[in-house]
Amino acid sequence: MNWNIIKGNWKQLTGTVQSKWGELTDDEIDQVAGDRERLTGLIQERYGIAKDEAERQIDAFVAEYKSAA
Template identity: 55%
Template sequence: MDWNRVEGSWKQVKGRVKEQWGKLTDDDLTQIDGNREQLEGKIQERYGKAKDEVRKEIDTWYDRQTW
């Protein structure tokens, strides 16, 4: 997985992230700024999920995207 693609186009990608994880606020997305670790942490915080579960979710989401 090439997460650099997400970081480089975060302004365009954050709408897709918000669709997937609607509990993330606009402030969360601004703070995350494409950083995967911060995204994982915010999803864990908002949804109360384990780190491994969140990591799998993000991988699955990323693989479904058409870049």
Template identity: 55%
Template sequence: MDWNTVERNWKELKGKLKEKWGNITDDELDAIAGEREQLVGKIQIRYEIAREEAERQVNAFVRTIKPSVNVQAFLIRGGGFHDC
């Protein structure tokens, strides 16, 4: 999954983000709203790690995400939902 897909499906993925980085509050995730650089910065601050490490963690997280059925349908149909 690429970051654009993460950004488009931010609300759906918030639970997985919270599982991975529990020190980030729901309000902070709402404020981040899919902005990758904001997420990296928040992880860096909350976990007191280098920016490069925060970026590595975000990249690893994105690679592990399995799209839900709705996201898969969205991607398979070229980025748009259509009536079947």
């Protein structure tokens, strides 16, 4: 799935993002505004994980969104 679809639906997905990565604040999620790199960085920072792991989690999130759509 193209990340542009996620970016275009970001406002509708903020609740889902919050439930997936609960340590991110609402303000941080709003500031991400669908920017994948920014989301990756925040996940790395909050959860103390490597970039590869953060990207793997985001890929899994995209796959879940795709299967639900």
